[in-house]
Amino acid sequence: MKVSVVMPAKNEAATVAIVVSAIRALYPDVEVIVVDDGSTDRTAALASEAGAKVVSHPYSKGNGAAIKSGARAAAGEVIVFMDADGQHAPADIERLLARIGEGYDLVVGARQQGSQASVGRGLANGFYNRLATYMTGHKVEDLTSGFRAVSADKFREFLYLLPNGFSYPTTSTMAFFRAGYSVAYEPIHAASRVGKSHIKPLKDGVRFLLIIFKVGTLYSPLKLFAPVSVLAFFIATLWYGYTLVMEGRFTNMSALLYTGSVMVFLMGLISEQITALMYKDKA
CATH class of the missing domain: 3.90.550.10 (Spore Coat Polysaccharide Biosynthesis Protein SpsA; Chain A)
Structure with a gap:
């Protein structure tokens, strides 16, 4: 060669x-x-x-x-x-x-x-x-x-x-x-x-x-975004449990963390699709 x-x-x-x-x-x-x-x-x-x-x-x-x-x-x-x-x-x-x-x-x-x-x-x-x-x-x-x-x-x-x-x-x-x-x-x-x-x-x-x-x-954006999304969801749940016990209500912070968790996951999903297009076979 x-x-x-x-x-x-x-x-x-x-x-x-x-x-x-x-x-x-x-x-x-x-x-x-x-x-x-x-x-x-x-x-x-x-x-x-x-x-x-x-x-x-x-x-x-x-x-x-x-x-x-x-x-x-x-x-x-x-x-x-x-x-x-x-x-x-x-x-x-x-x-x-x-x-x-x-x-x-x-x-x-x-x-x-x-x-x-x-x-x-x-x-x-x-x-x-x-x-x-x-x-x-x-x-x-x-x-x-x-x-x-x-x-x-x-x-x-x-x-x-x-x-x-x-x-x-x-x-x-x-x-x-x-x-x-x-x-x-x-x-x-x-x-x-x-x-x-x-x-x-x-x-x-x-x-x-x-x-x-x-x-x-x-390589795989979802592998990077998914753990961040899960962590935000876990923190939101902990905070919601704490405020529910201590104050008996659902706070804005919990809503923000849950929303952020979903948004990060969706960003990862969209990035995954874009990455797949980057590697499509050329005609």
Whole structure:
């Protein structure tokens, strides 16, 4: 099978040539594409000199936008996505491709203990994995890893769903599960990146909450909305029982909680139908 390696890169002049050269040395027949996302250094020139095909954005559009540009430009039947900052070992590509050869549509490089950039991000990723496992009913070992191999045709089916920011791994993984495609995980060790991360803790705190809702809405919104609805209904019943015993009446608060419970459930039901339409087969 023909393979393309796609690497989004923004100001990665310190490592991009090293990574590209290592890939080309190990896999001479593989197409290597570096998507320069509006770098202000020599990232594009160094990548080209090392033997990569370079796709350049005139300004920074985001990691997800770079992934989409690379996927559109790739000629391979299988696309391997990896970072250009030295975190991912080119030697691990072979193991991901071996799992694709076993019949999987998406193989994710699952970072092992000690591979997370910080304790906070490790805890956040652990929470994502547990939530995604609950939503899909399948064990999710690493929802946010950017090192992955995918069937190119199947990945392109979901380009319209992918955000332009950093949460493309979450979105694509949940989309593959929802569509009924086969997903596997291959253990890897991610090294510390060279240079400064482009992720901002405060800004990405909001992203943390958005990803939680995105995980739910991309797979089965009712699984996310139903527990909230049941909790509101339970609190309303407790409050109604308390006020009935203490005051002998049905209060406005009970009415508000019961109404909120029904509204949340109906929102989940409507979202479930909209999600189903998102994944309908294309004629």
